[in-house]
Amino acid sequence: MGQVTTPSVDRRATVSLISRLRTAEGQRDPFPIYAQLRSRGGVVPAPWGGHLVTGFELCDQTLRSANWLEPDTHWREKQGAHRWNAPSAREISRTLPALNPPEHTRVRRAAGSFDRNTIRRIGRTVHRTVDRLLESLSDQLRDGEADFAALVSEELPVATIGDWLGLPAADWPRLREWTHEQVYTQELLPSASQLARSDAAMAELRSYFLALVRDRRNNLADDPVSEWIRTWDSLEPDQEEADEGVYLLALFVLLAALETTSTLLSLMTLHLVEDPDRWNLVADRPDLVPAFVEETLRFDPPSHVISRVAAMDCTLGGVEVRAEEMVHLMVGAAHRDPAKHPDPDRFDPHRKPAHLAFSGGIHYCLGAPLARLEAQTLLRQLVSRLPRLALVRRPTMAPRVAFRRLLNLDVALA
Numbered sequence: 001m002g003q004v005t006t007p008s009v010d011r012r013a014t015v016s017l018i019s020r021l022r023t024a025e026g027q028r029d030p031f032p033i034y035a036q037l038r039s040r041g042g043v044v045p046a047p048w049g050g051h052l053v054t055g056f057e058l059c060d061q062t063l064r065s066a067n068w069l070e071p072d073t074h075w076r077e078k079q080g081a082h083r084w085n086a087p088s089a090r091e092i093s094r095t096l097p098a099l100n101p102p103e104h105t106r107v108r109r110a111a112g113s114f115d116r117n118t119i120r121r122i123g124r125t126v127h128r129t130v131d132r133l134l135e136s137l138s139d140q141l142r143d144g145e146a147d148f149a150a151l152v153s154e155e156l157p158v159a160t161i162g163d164w165l166g167l168p169a170a171d172w173p174r175l176r177e178w179t180h181e182q183v184y185t186q187e188l189l190p191s192a193s194q195l196a197r198s199d200a201a202m203a204e205l206r207s208y209f210l211a212l213v214r215d216r217r218n219n220l221a222d223d224p225v226s227e228w229i230r231t232w233d234s235l236e237p238d239q240e241e242a243d244e245g246v247y248l249l250a251l252f253v254l255l256a257a258l259e260t261t262s263t264l265l266s267l268m269t270l271h272l273v274e275d276p277d278r279w280n281l282v283a284d285r286p287d288l289v290p291a292f293v294e295e296t297l298r299f300d301p302p303s304h305v306i307s308r309v310a311a312m313d314c315t316l317g318g319v320e321v322r323a324e325e326m327v328h329l330m331v332g333a334a335h336r337d338p339a340k341h342p343d344p345d346r347f348d349p350h351r352k353p354a355h356l357a358f359s360g361g362i363h364y365c366l367g368a369p370l371a372r373l374e375a376q377t378l379l380r381q382l383v384s385r386l387p388r389l390a391l392v393r394r395p396t397m398a399p400r401v402a403f404r405r406l407l408n409l410d411v412a413l414a
């Protein structure tokens, strides 16, 4: 006879799995925990309310359906919890990824996109920056080990987006620090002290970007912020409102572009250096570079959780969900769903995997071409310019569940 479970036993089991996800070991390797979660069903009640979704098809379908919405300002106001109404959470709820149509459609159009010419132009900067960063990595490796995360992964995204937005290089370190701090407000279960850190960082970011918009308005040129000012002026007669729209775009582009891309660069390099065969394979077959990057995005994506709320009462994977209830799409788990990817725990640079690392549907990541450009440029130059590198020790992960971050990536010449 099969094991009989009751709702309270089920709940205790899920609480225990979530607690394990929040430990250092769980953050280093959450995948066995995800497998246990998945074995409990594609849609599992979350201990704090709402549901956790671990099946690939269900996550994909939810992201593409108009029946699922972002937890927007209106939704947040109705939840009394400080977690949704802390100053940093409210500020995030005004940015592009937290909007629903029709407001989302309007702001997404105003944001524009990375067309081929822009990508080609940024590509030259990325190439030069990678050159410079690998030079300093090589210098350091001559004396022994080097922290790839600090020397390369943390530097390339801020140099790329900072140059594109026209932000002075002297500001990059503090922008990067504020970005790391604000991310807690977007975490799965932030603590009160983490929210306070996010609030402080968000206040700094707000002053910085409002001052930037004011300055650009007085010196309009052909940079993206000036372009957004022109676009918003044509949409919004009230100049203060227009400036607020530009501020929110510039703010979110920076937040979206830094940590996620740094994590991708570090994870990609981690998978490269932990297995000599992989390094040799990519060095011999540079045509595999794009597939290697995509497999990294499947195997361990920078964001492991994307949340949505139900627009109406419905069923998801046979489970009833009430209107306004939240579902957490456990993208990190969905990417290892054996129903989607055969032998999902094997890192295989030969597959060209479907993945949800950049989300799906109307909120599909605007910066995906830029993130891919940075990762592919770095990987190509790394294997062609440097002798093989080896991992010195396992990296330490930041205490997060949704947003992965490697605090170090210590490598040495093999």
Ligand code: HEM
Pocket (backbone or CB within 6 Å): 096, 097, 098, 108, 161, 252, 253, 256, 257, 258, 260, 261, 264, 301, 302, 303, 306, 307, 356, 357, 358, 359, 360, 362, 363, 364, 365, 366, 367, 368, 370, 371
């Ligand atoms: C590896 C790097 C990146 C990853 C993994 C990533 C991931 C994501 C994800 C998961 C979303 C959707 C969130 C949701 O559905 O609620 C998103 C949205 C977004 N991303 Fe990225 N991102 C990356 C890099 C970038 C870069 C470099 C930029 C900008 C230059 C960027 C700009 C945006 C914007 C503006 C949105 C909002 C789109 C919308 O809501 O319509 N991202 N990103």
